Amino acid sequence: MPAKGDSGVTVAEVRKAFGPVQALDRVSLEAAPREVVAVVGPSGCGKSTLLELVCGLAEPDGGSVEAAPAALMPQRDGLLPWLSALDNAALALRVGGTGRAAARAAAHEHFAAFGLEGFERARPRELSGGMRQRVAFLRTLLAGRPVLCLDEPFGALDALTRTQMQRWLASALEREPRTVLLVTHDVEEAVLLADRLVLLSPRPGRVIATLDISLSRPRHRTDADVVALRERALEALGADA
């Protein structure tokens, strides 16, 4: 995968098929450095495929993907059940060749800010859904790559936890700004977190519309602007009656 000099992502006219199934059809999107771009669409519109292309896990059939090195946070958290929370968070560092003690120390520095203090030795199944996502996000962050690809990070959480986690992610990105591609089917989540929305159609995934969101942060789901944007996006997706 060609690396880009800066830390942005440019996807141009990308096509990708799996056998007879066309997953992505001439999809283009751009993420400037430190910009949060949300990719929104119904299930099965090739959103995850798009992230795999950006992470270099697959090659497009046509078009081009230019991206700085990207770290993936898979849809289900991908935590290893036999590792402690600390070792899961440190996994990317370990793969990168950092020694065990140094990797643990580096991961532990973030544990307090991530609300994980006291759970260093807990196994993933002993953690709540929200904590698991925070460990997975920390692992993604510690990969040290300029681009983060988050695949429906809060899709498996209950509504209450999801709201808390959205707020938490917004503040975490304020502390540690990165270029983020956020895949979600939750329009509200996208409007709350992103600088830009890319709306995809059902399979084959095509870009229906791109909406810039220049609202100040922090945003709340009840803000008039947020509600208006959410309605616009839903309308564009054809989900509004």
Add this chain to the structure above:
Amino acid sequence: MSAALIVLAALGGWEALVRAGLVDELILPAPTQVAEALWTDRDLLAPDLAVTTWEVVLGLAAAIAAGAALGIAMHVSPAAARALRPLVIGSQAVPVPVIAPLVVLVLGFGLAPKVLLVALVCFFPVAINLYDGLRDADADARKLLRSLDASRWQTLRMLELPSALPAAFTGVKVAAAVAVIGAVFAEWSGSDSGLGHALLTANGQLATARAFAATLLLFLLAVALYGAFALLERRVVDWTPRTAPGGP
């Protein structure tokens, strides 16, 4: 609890059957007679138990080493998998009683043929279960490691091997349960000690109670080995939640 009840009921019925004279005790001795033989012939049987235990333990160790090597080789190299799979599966079609005399002929009457035959019986469940387990690693975690540019070796060590451990233990427990079969056939084909040898001589002397006592020891040996590995598994694989037997 219910297992104990079933065993007790069966033993009681068996005892009554023999006591009532319905079965010749040279063909089927009563449980109390077996227990008596176990006690009176203890000096005879104890060394045999030690010999067979040693054969089985060494054979199992060899089987685990060989099975692990095969399972990993087949997983890492598709070419190796294509070449080895038919041989590995075919090896299990060879009847142990047929091949045992040949192995003894080649390797002599010592420990080696016993260990080899135990290993031959046992390596298969280890290799196949490990092989399947290695391939079953979580797809998301696999994707994650690939996105981190993990090497083949790192993926194996950090993801595939730990996630294959429960399956590998299943293979080892199956191996432990059937290991004594290999040892007994090997001893039958040429040996002057071991529980298999004790079975043969007891049969020859019409000491049926002693033959049953030797069989009981083989049974207990298999159960003990299985239990030891089950215990080890619970120690090592401590991340999966377990449902109690008969639980929800």
